[in-house]
Amino acid sequence: MSHPxxxxxxxxxxxxxxxxxxxxxxxxxxRDAAAAAVTDWNALRDHAAQVxxxxxxxxxxxxxxxxxxxxxxxxxxxxxxxxxxLRTTVGELLAKARVRRVVxxxxxxxxxxxxxxxxxxxxxxVIDTDLGERIxxxxxxxxxxxxxxxxxxxxxDVGDTFHRHMRTPPGETDxxxxxxxxxxxLRGRFLAAEAGITGVNFxxxxxxxxxxxxxxxxxxxxxxxxxxxxxxxGIDKVIPRQADLPVFLRLLARxxxxxxxxxxxxxxxxxxxxxxxxVVIVDNGRTTVLRDGQxxxxxxxxxxxxxxxxxxxYRRSGGHSYGADSLPGPIGAVLSGARxxxxxVDLAHASTLCGSCGAVCPxxxxxxxxxxxxxxxxAGADGWKDKAMRAVLGHVLAHPERARWWGELGARxxxxxxxxxxxxxxxxxxxxxxxxxxxxxxxxx
Amino acid sequence: MRVxxxxxxxxxxxxxxxxxxxxxxxxxxxxxxxxxxxxxxxCGQPLSSMGEPHRARDLPGAYARAHADCDVVVSLSASCTxxxxxxxxxxxxxxxxxxxxxxxxxxxxxxxxxxxxxxRTLPGRFPHTVGFHPGCHGLRELGLGPCxxxxxxxxxxxxxxxxxxxxxxxxxxxxxxxxxxxFGGVFMVRESAVSKRMxxxxxxxxxxxxxxxxxxxxxxxxxxxxxxxxxxxxxTLPELLADAMQLEVGP
Numbered sequence: 284m285s286h287p288x289x290x291x292x293x294x295x296x297x298x299x300x301x302x303x304x305x306x307x308x309x310x311x312x313x314r315d316a317a318a319a320a321v322t323d324w325n326a327l328r329d330h331a332a333q334v335x336x337x338x339x340x341x342x343x344x345x346x347x348x349x350x351x352x353x354x355x356x357x358x359x360x361x362x363x364x365x366x367x368x369l370r371t372t373v374g375e376l377l378a379k380a381r382v383r384r385v386v387x388x389x390x391x392x393x394x395x396x397x398x399x400x401x402x403x404x405x406x407x408x409v410i411d412t413d414l415g416e417r418i419x420x421x422x423x424x425x426x427x428x429x430x431x432x433x434x435x436x437x438x439x440d441v442g443d444t445f446h447r448h449m450r451t452p453p454g455e456t457d458x459x460x461x462x463x464x465x466x467x468x469l470r471g472r473f474l475a476a477e478a479g480i481t482g483v484n485f486x487x488x489x490x491x492x493x494x495x496x497x498x499x500x501x502x503x504x505x506x507x508x509x510x511x512x513x514x515x516x517g518i519d520k521v522i523p524r525q526a527d528l529p530v531f532l533r534l535l536a537r538x539x540x541x542x543x544x545x546x547x548x549x550x551x552x553x554x555x556x557x558x559x560x561x562v563v564i565v566d567n568g569r570t571t572v573l574r575d576g577q578x579x580x581x582x583x584x585x586x587x588x589x590x591x592x593x594x595x596x597y598r599r600s601g602g603h604s605y606g607a608d609s610l611p612g613p614i615g616a617v618l619s620g621a622r623x624x625x626x627x628v629d630l631a632h633a634s635t636l637c638g639s640c641g642a643v644c645p646x647x648x649x650x651x652x653x654x655x656x657x658x659x660x661x662a663g664a665d666g667w668k669d670k671a672m673r674a675v676l677g678h679v680l681a682h683p684e685r686a687r688w689w690g691e692l693g694a695r696x697x698x699x700x701x702x703x704x705x706x707x708x709x710x711x712x713x714x715x716x717x718x719x720x721x722x723x724x725x726x727x728x
Numbered sequence: 729m730r731v732x733x734x735x736x737x738x739x740x741x742x743x744x745x746x747x748x749x750x751x752x753x754x755x756x757x758x759x760x761x762x763x764x765x766x767x768x769x770x771c772g773q774p775l776s777s778m779g780e781p782h783r784a785r786d787l788p789g790a791y792a793r794a795h796a797d798c799d800v801v802v803s804l805s806a807s808c809t810x811x812x813x814x815x816x817x818x819x820x821x822x823x824x825x826x827x828x829x830x831x832x833x834x835x836x837x838x839x840x841x842x843x844x845x846x847x848r849t850l851p852g853r854f855p856h857t858v859g860f861h862p863g864c865h866g867l868r869e870l871g872l873g874p875c876x877x878x879x880x881x882x883x884x885x886x887x888x889x890x891x892x893x894x895x896x897x898x899x900x901x902x903x904x905x906x907x908x909x910x911f912g913g914v915f916m917v918r919e920s921a922v923s924k925r926m927x928x929x930x931x932x933x934x935x936x937x938x939x940x941x942x943x944x945x946x947x948x949x950x951x952x953x954x955x956x957x958x959x960x961x962x963x964t965l966p967e968l969l970a971d972a973m974q975l976e977v978g979p
Contacts, residue, residue, distance in 0.1 A: 291921035300925065308904070315877065324879040593877055595908045599922045628779075633919060635912030636777060638868035643877040658779035665779075672917065673775070677783040680737055680770035690741045705920060707953040716740040717747035721763050
């Protein structure tokens with residue numbers, strides 16, 4: 284099913300769709316207030332965009348520097364060219380340590396690479412420990428948002444899920460009691476886990492340090508309790524200098540949720556005595572995007588989700604409408620389209636090109652221009668209806684001398700058409716139009 | 729100052745009253761306004777946003793040559809204006825580039841009033857409550873006003889200021905000042921469910937105002953097509969101004 288079909292399904296429950304729009308808008312409003320409270324917000328954005336552009340211009344150098352420092356600090360570095368390589372690498376690390384139970388904090392990269400499903404086939408139990416991710420994991424769903432995975436769910440939905448899996452009282456909707464139940468359930472799993480997997484928000488090349496941001500402290504428990512800590516990161520997470528980290532931290536939390544900073548910001552540098560720290564650095568198509576001049580800036584994305592929250596289409600179609608093989612929202616449409624424009628052409632069109640995503644982005648990814656370019660690249664893969672529409676419109680619009688003829692035809696055809704089609708009134712087509720009318724005005728003088 | 733009035737394709741056929749109103753208003757303000765007979769029907773934006781800019785490659789040159797003897801062109805859609813201003817130079821055939829480079833600047837109706845005519849107070853009287861829906865491209869590509877996600881944005885809201893200057897007009901600003909209406913050209917067809925929802929939400933935001941106006945007649949045509957009985961009266965900016973100035977523009 285393409286995006287328009289899934290979006291139509293999402294809109295079938297009009298009331299719930301309206302609630303979703305309002306809930307996501309609320310997050311954007313919090314971001315607006317938090318950003319406005321920072322006097323040098325625009326300078327931060329400029330600085331961050333420049334750091335990202337510079338880093339991407341010599342990514343090979345900085346990734347190598349990062350790996351060298353990480354190894355010197357005592358971590359083990361693994362390289363994964365694609366999703367399968369990440370799955371195999373992590374699977375082998377766990378098998379070697381005879382791990383059966385893993386706790387994992389939030390990581391869009393492991394979603395992208397299908398890590399959970401793979402580990403489960405090898406008999407390893409993977410528990411997502413981010414509350415939102417845990418909720419969607421229990422429901423057998425995928426995250427619908429980059430930062431807030433269970434944003435599409437209401438309290439009642441969470442209550443039902445917890446009732447089934449954690450034996451909370453039926454009909455429980457109190458967020459505090461539900462969260463307490465989840466904490467209680469997770470605590471035992473943290474203690475029983477033999478390995479912890481985390482994502483990486485930023486990796487500092489000049490010191491070989493890995494930065495993980497959470498609001499729940501779940502990454503810290505997962506990294507510190509077991510003896511084995513595996514960090515999974517895309518090559519795009521590198522920042523050259525630790526000195527620039529505060530700029531990104533200030534932008535990230537405010538853009539994401541309107542918080543001044545995430546509740547937990549942990550810097551992992553070396554394994555504690557008697558423990559192991561492994562870093563898997565993944566490409567999985569990123570170098571292809573890196574070589575693509577127009578799409579490269581999208582690799583600068585820091586996954587704050589602000590473009591989703593501001594997108595009027597995302598808010599009204601939900602994260603799942605972007606498909607299982609794409610991140611949701613404008614950044615998802617661009618990153619997926621950059622890899623395969625024809626396959627994801629419906630996502631490039633899941634936008635009015637209103638421009639809000641580009642204006643809100645803390646690292647200034649030119650998302651609207653990229654979406655437009657991806658429409659061009661993907662045009663050949665459209666359905667026949669879209670192709671026919673383009674052919675006719677292209678002909679009409681490109682030949683002004685025939686516009687009058689088409690206008691008259693339109694006015695005549697309209698007389699036999701119903702007043703409304705597909706829930707819309709058809710506009711009245713003027714047979715002579717303004718231009719022909721104005722000729723009379725000119726001649727009359 | 730010789731002003732070329734460009735009525736983009738959909739304005740010419742679907743909203744000709746907006747163009748007649750602009751014509752009357754500008755003439756009444758003493759502007760030397762002409763309509764270039766050789767101008768192409770379209771600026772090329774629909775083709776570009778559908779993913780086939782190559783079909784529109786002749787249009788920038790034709791547009792530029794048709795308006796070569798004007799000092800400035802006023803296009804009645806902010807979105808088309810943005811396309812001419814930001815995309816024509818990239819889209820044009822190399823042989824057309826000199827003409828495109830020399831072409832007079834293209835303005836929106838509000839920019840013409842504010843920048844070229846230097847107006848800060850508009851004439852006439854319009855004793856109604858008015859909701860203003862800023863078209864997204866006028867807002868974010870042309871900077872006709874500050875956009876809500878921009879921080880510390882000191883862009884002057886020229887359309888708001890012009891509307892506020894009309895005697896009797898009371899402007900109503902909704903909570904989401906610049907939420908997209910869901911038109912989006914080809915988007916309206918491809919993503920009709922979301923498009924209609926966005927349009928209905930936008931109309932709901934302006935419920936209770938007497939008149940809804942916009943920098944873009946395309947947004948207004950889309951909102952009109954939703955057939956909401958409770959929707960306010962919908963007028964383009966030139967129509968609103970013609971009404972305030974009591975100019976005859978016909979049906």
